[in-house]
Structures are given as structure tokens and as C-alpha cells.
Amino acid sequence: MPAATRALALHPAGTRRAWILLTALALLTLGVLHARADERVIRIGYQKYGTLVLLKGKGLLEQRLKPLGYRVTWAEFPSGPPLMEALNAGAVDLGSAGEAPPIFAQAANPDLLYVGHEPAAPKGEAILVAKDSPIRTVADLRGKKIALNKGSNVHYFLVRALEQAGVPYEAVTPTFLAPADGAAAFARGAVDAWAIWDPYLASGERSTGGRILADGTDLVPNRQFYLSTRAFATAHGPALDATLAAIGEIDAWAKENTDAVAAELSPSVGIPAPILTVALRRLTYGVTPLNAETTADQQRVADTFHRLGLLPKPLDVASAVRKPGS
Secondary structure (H helix, E strand, C coil): CCHHHHHHHHCCHHHHHHHHHHHHHHHHHHHHHHHHHHCEEEEEEECCCCHHHHHHHHCHHHHHHHHHCEEEEEEECCCHHHHHHHHHCCCCCEEEECCHHHHHHHHHCCCEEEEEECCCCHHHEEEEECCCCCCCCHHHHCCCEEEECCCCHHHHHHHHHHHHHCCCHHHCEEEECCHHHHHHHHHCCCCCEEEEECCHHHHHHHHHCCEEEEECCCCCCCCCEEEEEHHHHHHCHHHHHHHHHHHHHHHHHHHHCHHHHHHHHHHHHCCCHHHHHHHHCCCCCCCECCCHHHHHHHHHHHHHHHHCCCCCCCCCHHHHECCCCC
16 A cells, blocks of 8 residues: 555545645646646837737737747836847847847847838938037938937938938947937937937927938938847747737727827827827838848948947848748
């Protein structure tokens, strides 16, 4: 007779019931622990503005991934660079960023993987100057102090705008500030110009009367990229595909419902809906895999930053692009 059975036989009925209950609880606990060990999670990094925050708000991704056995967690980031750092550190599995942050992320971690992008939206980023500023052209920025978020999409945009105007990057004084700090510096006149993206661009125009000196038209595409890692894509390909399909569904809805999108985003972004509407009309929708043109455009970003000494070595962007069916 096993020891546990002998013990039950020697104790009164009440004790035996307690023993059985404890055994059942122990087995249940083991089952829960096993379920948690087997549970699959996709961790999404998002910014306050864009398709991912809409996806979070509607709960669509949770619906699409539940049949595959996944749950979703969300983490908010103020801009693309810290989001990419979190991706490289293994803190998130998928996130979105503009053109420049993935370049620096790939330089730090070859495991980075481009898994999709939104169409170009060149009017969604610009250089803003005060309405009464004597600065009338990009060439007038020579010797001026310009606020921007280091390593962000506007970093590359500023470089391209200066190049086209014949102004060396070294001829201006970049002041690296996060969007909120950049807005404050611009509003109080601590900088001569502010390179910024929507919706902060639209907000800055409205709150300060700022004037757009130049936007990305004929300079940069200003695409939004979705990024993951090779390890996650290999281990969780179906979940990644389902996530991109859900993003596509939200894109299709957002494209036809600008006012509703503005109303939904306004509380989280902290910008009135009418201002967001201005920004949203400069946005584009329709997630697709990277093609040769998009990859080549990203390669130009990488080559530019390497030429300026901002990257320690050349990058091959194509090697970080997810292949169809992988």
C-alpha cells in the first residue's frame, strides 16, 4: 500500500477530505503553472499616434490571435528610437517607427527584421519656424539652432533638406529634444526651427502659428515601418501574419473614417480632434511587405547616416527584410 494511501486509512473522514482537497488544489496549481508556461504572448510596442494605437483601442488583434492561442500585451513609447531599443532588448516583439530608427536599430542588432510598411506620407513631417521668423528658405538655416528628435525620421529629413539647399549638416546646430521638449523650446523661441512629424507638427502649427518652411515633398518618403525580430518571426510566423492582417483591417477602416479616428485618438494623444484631423489627412494607409523601391529608399537612409559618421559601419538593409512566406 502506498504511503499516501496508508496515511489516509489511518486518519478520520474529515482529515481524509482535507487531504483530498489539498491534493486537488496542488494538482490544479500545477495545471495553472503548466498553462502559463505554455501560454504564448505577442508584445506590441506602440506610439500615441498611428494605426497600432487604433488597433489597441478596438481590441481587434486580441480577437484575431485568440484562436491561435495568443494573448497581447501593449507598451507605449514616446517615439521610434526608444521603441527600437526595446525591440533590440527583447522587451517587445513588434513595433512601428519611421525611416531612421530602424537603421540605427539594425546597426545595433542584426536580428532586426522589417515585416511591413505603410505608403509614403511626405507631408507628414516638416521644418517649422515662427510665423514672424526672418528664415524664408532652408538655406537660411545656416548657423541656426534646430530642435529635432535624435535618430528619428525627421533626423534624416533634416539632413536631406539641408543637402538640397547646399547647407552642410555641420553648418547648423542640432538640438536633440523629444517631441514634448521640442515643442516647449520652439514655443518659447529657444530654437530657430523645429523639425517634427505629425501630429506634433499640426499641433505646433495651431498653437504657435508656426509656419512650415519645408515638408518632405520631393525630399523623403516618410514611411512608417513595422518591425520585429528574426527569432520571433521564425517561431511565431502565423501570429505575425495575423497581426499584419489586423493592421490592414484597421488601415482600411481608418482611411474612410478620418473624423472618427481623430475623435478616438484625441484623448490618448492629448490633442484636440480638429487638429488631429489636419494631421490624419496627411497620413497614408495600407500595410504591405517591403518591395525593391522601399528597400532601396531605406538603403539611402543608411548610406547617408554612414557618410555623416553617425553609423559605425555600412548596413545592408535588404538583409533585414522579411522574405515572402518566411
